[in-house]
Amino acid sequence: MNENPAANDVENAVAAAFREEWGQVVATLIRVTGDWDLAEECAQDAFAQALDRWRRDGVPRRPGAWLTTTAKNRALDVLRRQAVGAEKLREVAVLARHEGPYDPEFEDDGGVQDDRLRLIFTCCHPALPIEARVALTLRTLAGLTTPEIAHAFLVPEATMAQRLVRAKRKIRNAGIPYRVPPAHLLPERTTGVLGVLYLLFNEGYAATSGADLLRRNLCAEAIRLARVLARLMPDEPEVLGLLALLLLHDARRDTRVDEAGQLVTLEDQDRTAWDRPAVDEGAALLEAALRRGRPGPYQIQAAIAACHTTAATAEETDWADIAGLYGELARFVPSAVVRLNRAVAVGMAEGPAAGLALIAELEQEGDLADYHLLPATRADLLRRMGRTAEAAEAYGRALELVENDAERNFLEKRLAECRSA
Amino acid sequence: MKYVLFICTPVADEELGPEEIAEDSRFTAYADEVRERGLGRGGARLRPSTDATTVRVQGDEVLLSDGPFVDTKEYIAGIDIVEVADLDEAIALASRHPAARGGGSVEVRPVWE
Numbered sequence: 230m231n232e233n234p235a236a237n238d239v240e241n242a243v244a245a246a247f248r249e250e251w252g253q254v255v256a257t258l259i260r261v262t263g264d265w266d267l268a269e270e271c272a273q274d275a276f277a278q279a280l281d282r283w284r285r286d287g288v289p290r291r292p293g294a295w296l297t298t299t300a301k302n303r304a305l306d307v308l309r310r311q312a313v314g315a316e317k318l319r320e321v322a323v324l325a326r327h328e329g330p331y332d333p334e335f336e337d338d339g340g341v342q343d344d345r346l347r348l349i350f351t352c353c354h355p356a357l358p359i360e361a362r363v364a365l366t367l368r369t370l371a372g373l374t375t376p377e378i379a380h381a382f383l384v385p386e387a388t389m390a391q392r393l394v395r396a397k398r399k400i401r402n403a404g405i406p407y408r409v410p411p412a413h414l415l416p417e418r419t420t421g422v423l424g425v426l427y428l429l430f431n432e433g434y435a436a437t438s439g440a441d442l443l444r445r446n447l448c449a450e451a452i453r454l455a456r457v458l459a460r461l462m463p464d465e466p467e468v469l470g471l472l473a474l475l476l477l478h479d480a481r482r483d484t485r486v487d488e489a490g491q492l493v494t495l496e497d498q499d500r501t502a503w504d505r506p507a508v509d510e511g512a513a514l515l516e517a518a519l520r521r522g523r524p525g526p527y528q529i530q531a532a533i534a535a536c537h538t539t540a541a542t543a544e545e546t547d548w549a550d551i552a553g554l555y556g557e558l559a560r561f562v563p564s565a566v567v568r569l570n571r572a573v574a575v576g577m578a579e580g581p582a583a584g585l586a587l588i589a590e591l592e593q594e595g596d597l598a599d600y601h602l603l604p605a606t607r608a609d610l611l612r613r614m615g616r617t618a619e620a621a622e623a624y625g626r627a628l629e630l631v632e633n634d635a636e637r638n639f640l641e642k643r644l645a646e647c648r649s650a
Numbered sequence: 651m652k653y654v655l656f657i658c659t660p661v662a663d664e665e666l667g668p669e670e671i672a673e674d675s676r677f678t679a680y681a682d683e684v685r686e687r688g689l690g691r692g693g694a695r696l697r698p699s700t701d702a703t704t705v706r707v708q709g710d711e712v713l714l715s716d717g718p719f720v721d722t723k724e725y726i727a728g729i730d731i732v733e734v735a736d737l738d739e740a741i742a743l744a745s746r747h748p749a750a751r752g753g754g755s756v757e758v759r760p761v762w763e
Contacts, residue, residue, distance in 0.1 A: 356737055403760050404651040406736040414738070 235284070242288045243279050250293040251276075251372035252457070256344035257297050259369075259407060262304050265397045269369070271307065275300035345370070346409050346461045349454070353422040354405050361396035362425050363432075368393055370457075371450045381432065381447055422458065423471045423527060426451050430475050434482075435633070448479055459514075469518035470528030476511035477534035480504040491642075492635040496543040508538045526561040529554055548578035565596040573606055581610040601630035605640060612647055621647040652691060652733045652761035653740040657747060658724040659754045661699070665727075668695045676748040684732065689743065691731040699725035724754060731761070 254275060258268035275296045289295040352365040364382070367373045373381075379389035399405065410418045433447030455472040462468045484498040515531045533554045540546040555571035569591060576584020588607050597603040608623035624644040631637045659665075671677045684690045702725075706713045727749065734740050737758070744756040 354737075356741070403758075404653075404736040404740070406738055410738065 239280065239283045239288065242283060242292065243276060246279065246292040246296060247276055247372060248453075250296055252348065252370035252454075253293055253345050254296050254300050255369050255372075256348035258300050258304060259348065260344055261301060262308070263407070265369070265400065267304060267307060268300075271300040271303040272296075274303050343409070345457060347407055349422055349458060349461075350409050350418060351400065351405060351407050353418070353425045354400070355418070355421050356403065356405055357396050357399060359425075359428075361392050361399075362421075363428055364389060364392050365396045366425055366454070367429070367447075367450065370454060373450070381444055419462070419465060419467070423467060426455050426458070426471060426475075427527075429454070430478070434478060445482070448475075448482070451475060452479060464521075466518040466521040466523045467525040467527050469514050470525060470531050473511040473514035473518060474527055474531035474534055476507045476514070477531060477538050480507035480511065480538055486635060490635060492639040494639075495537060500542070503538060511535065512539060524557070526558060529558045529561065533558075546577070548574050552578050565591055565594065566600070566602075569597060569600075569603060569606060576606075576610050576613075581613045585610045585614075599630055601627045601632075601636070601640075603627075604630070608640075608643070608647075612643065617647040617650040651736060651740075652731060652763060653737075654759050654761060655693075655730040655732060655740070655744050655747065656726050656757040656759065657728040657730065657749045657754070658757065659727040659749055660724055663753065665698050671695060674748075676752070680747050683746065684730070684743070689732045689734055691733050693728065693730040695728040696726060698727075727754070 251272065254272045255268050258271055259265055262268055262271075278299055279292070279296060283289070348369060349366070352369055353362045357365070360382075364378050367378050367381075368375065375390050375393060376386050379386040382389070400407075409415075429447050430451035433444045433449075433451065435444075452472070452475050455468070455475055459468050459472045480503050481495075481498060482504070484500075484502045485493055487493050511531065512535050515528065515535055518528050519532070533551055536547050536551050536554070552571060552574035555567060555574055559567045559571065568587070572584045572587035572591065575587055585607065588603070588610065591597055591603060592607075604623045605627035608620045608627060611617075611620035611623060621644055624640055624647060628637065628640050628644065631640060666674065666677075702716075704715045706715070730747075732740065732743060734743065737760075740758045744750055744758050747756050750756045
């Protein structure tokens with residue numbers, strides 16, 4: 230079948246380079262040319278050339294440097310042909326020359342890293358609408374195509390294309406700077422970047438039956454980008470905390486839904502099928518983050534996830550510890566959902582009655598009136614107390630509010646159990 | 651880059667005139683910064699929206715209405731034109747304007763150049 234294994238190797242090398250280097254090539258080209266569309270076009274061209282040239286000349290030792298240089302030369306050609314003003318051309322040529330011709334021995338990673346960080350912060354600038362930040366990050370940093378992003382976010386392709394065009398236009402016209410923000414803005418801007426990566430991950434993680442491969446890819450991209458960020462900002466504990474959190478969640482990806490597409494609760498998941506290396510890496514990252522003594526919401530959530538994923542069995546889960554962590558989290562994120570989660574943990578640590586008391590408080594406040602997990606949690610606590618009639622009633626209420634099929638099936642199963650009890 | 655800052659005030663708020671603004675320390679601190687850093691490129695304090703008339707033409711008919719827009723909770727109280735390096739600087743400046751801090755808002759709009 231495969232008559233030319235070498236060609237196949239080259240294709241794999243280009244595919245691997247695309248995953249690893251796309252964001253860096255685009256980031257550098259944007260800095261050099263100041264033109265986002267030209268940068269993407271030249272990056273695409275460089276990857277196309279790589280297929281031909283690497284087949285002929287072999288795969289270079291530093292594919293990223295080869296691709297960046299090729300893309301830069303292409304940009305200079307395009308700008309020359311467009312007869313761009315001599316001054317601008319000189320500027321670009323100086324920038325390109327300043328970095329020297331491609332020389333694998335002297336390639337310096339420092340500048341490259343800065344470029345990618347610049348790109349992340351610009352894509353996630355708070356003056357852009359949140360949907361645009363997410364889309365732009367996937368397009369420019371992860372190299373996803375517009376149809377792929379549209380498909381992942383379940384919007385028409387034209388809508389996504391327009392969103393990207395508008396975002397790039399606003400960056401140019403409104404004067405959004407292409408840079409890592411200065412120190413005094415860094416903490417709040419970093420929070421925004423982490424928020425985008427977390428959103429990306431959750432888009433892919435939301436359990437749906439017959440999980441779509443592309444949405445799963447979003448999890449992989451979010452983890453990859455979080456890794457880049459962690460490498461670029463190694464002293465930022467919340468960045469490490471987010472990466473730890475994503476890894477610890479992702480470690481359970483294959484056990485959350487069974488073969489029939491039914492939701493499997495944490496308690497019933499097959500712990501032997503969890504991705505151990507991911508759990509270990511997440512736990513180690515979390516420890517490194519916590520050692521810095523600056524806790525934040527991502528570190529605390531990662532600590533909660535670690536309590537679950539490092540427990541050998543569901544029974545051995547340290548619920549008192551988890552309840553305490555949710556209390557901590559509530560200080561950073563004073564939301565009703567966090568308090569609902571705390572109620573679940575307290576219900577496990579101190580018994581269902583204690584959890585039920587916290588649920589009653591939340592019900593009275595009414596913030597979660599339309600959230601199916603509030604009655605679902607109440608139902609679960611009642612069921613465990615043996616108050617099945619009341620539990621059935623609460624499951625019924627949860628079923629009126631639930632929107633996800635996998636979760637609906639789960640609640641219906643529990644409702645039937647309560648009715649037959 | 652040049653930006654116009656639209657200084658927006660809640661409709662129900664007190665209406666400060668130019669003299670009052672000139673004596674109000676919240677405003678003078680901001681005005682001093684703009685002057686000292688040489689960022690100002692013009693601007694004006696506007697009369698309240700109750701004095702505004704909106705002009706619209708439909709076919710041959712000139713339609714006038716009282717006030718700027720219907721159902722607005724804020725009105726544009728003034729405009730500042732500033733020249734700064736980029737949007738981050740413009741945002742930093744706008745965030746120190748008393749209107750942004752005191753229940754109103756400042757819209758930062760780049761000038762078409």
